[in-house]
Amino acid sequence: MKAAIKLSHVSVVRSDTTLLDRVDWTVHEGERWIVLGPNGAGKTTLLQILGASGFPTKGRASILGERLGRVDVFELRTRIGHTSTTIADQIPATESVRDAVLSAAHAVLGRWNEQYDDLDVRQADQIMGEMGVARLADRTFGTLSEGERKRVLIARALMTDPELLLLDEPAAGLDLGAREDLLASLQTLAADRSAPVLVLVTHHVEEIPVGFTHVLMLRAGSVVAAGPLESTLTAENLGRTFGTRVDLTYDSGRYAARRAQYGRRAAREEVGP
Numbered sequence: 001m002k003a004a005i006k007l008s009h010v011s012v013v014r015s016d017t018t019l020l021d022r023v024d025w026t027v028h029e030g031e032r033w034i035v036l037g038p039n040g041a042g043k044t045t046l047l048q049i050l051g052a053s054g055f056p057t058k059g060r061a062s063i064l065g066e067r068l069g070r071v072d073v074f075e076l077r078t079r080i081g082h083t084s085t086t087i088a089d090q091i092p093a094t095e096s097v098r099d100a101v102l103s104a105a106h107a108v109l110g111r112w113n114e115q116y117d118d119l120d121v122r123q124a125d126q127i128m129g130e131m132g133v134a135r136l137a138d139r140t141f142g143t144l145s146e147g148e149r150k151r152v153l154i155a156r157a158l159m160t161d162p163e164l165l166l167l168d169e170p171a172a173g174l175d176l177g178a179r180e181d182l183l184a185s186l187q188t189l190a191a192d193r194s195a196p197v198l199v200l201v202t203h204h205v206e207e208i209p210v211g212f213t214h215v216l217m218l219r220a221g222s223v224v225a226a227g228p229l230e231s232t233l234t235a236e237n238l239g240r241t242f243g244t245r246v247d248l249t250y251d252s253g254r255y256a257a258r259r260a261q262y263g264r265r266a267a268r269e270e271v272g273p
């Protein structure tokens, strides 16, 4: 299997602070990864490297077979889809949802005078259908709810047919219904064998969509654990990642976590005799 991402001993240092510390990580084609960690763990810094917009201070990073530092990053970025609040802020509020998705095909924000062919329009309609936002196609972007906006952004990112899709906290700020709608769309995407390699960053195990296959757990710039979800996302690893003992439950492909509830005996053991 080919490696879509290969990081070897990647460190990022800014103003004498180590943001990422000797990260080793390999992602293969077809895999769907979660990057999980507390605030300040280095998740955004890692995503910048994956998106070819940040560079390692030390170590080697290969993205889609191209070594950072030896490749034209502008060309590489056209092969990578990225959804984040920054991109949402750049879409004009008056742009129609269909145009917001379509304009990605030409890497422009704001439709202006672009001409699109029927194939582009059909592709946009199909992707909007898959992301559950087809009924919003004629609405303006500015009138969408936060949850609808997130799904339109993913549709927009898919429009360029990327080989790697980076999802930066897609469920942040969503209410229960909107989060569940988003997770359902991501579950469909994860199950699609023709979908790109997926990397989803989150703070919460409750936001892991069904069908994601692997997890990288980060704390203070270092990898706590990385591997298949089933064997890697354990209460022990989660506790080490978030610095607190946790109870983890799993049901029908979904996870939930909370701080461990201590019995009197456990409390005595922790305090000591």
Ligand SMILES: Nc1ncnc2c1ncn2[C@@H]1O[C@H](COP(=O)(O)OP(=O)(O)OP(=O)(O)O)[C@@H](O)[C@H]1O
Residues within 6 Å of the ligand: 014, 015, 017, 018, 019, 037, 038, 039, 040, 041, 042, 043, 044, 045, 046, 203
């Ligand atoms: N230019 C910089 N100089 C010094 N420290 C920085 C710089 N940029 C980021 N940091 C610090 O590096 C750490 C990692 O930041 P990063 O944004 O990657 O974390 P994160 O896991 O995405 O956090 P969050 O979940 O809160 O978004 C943070 O403590 C941040 O304050």
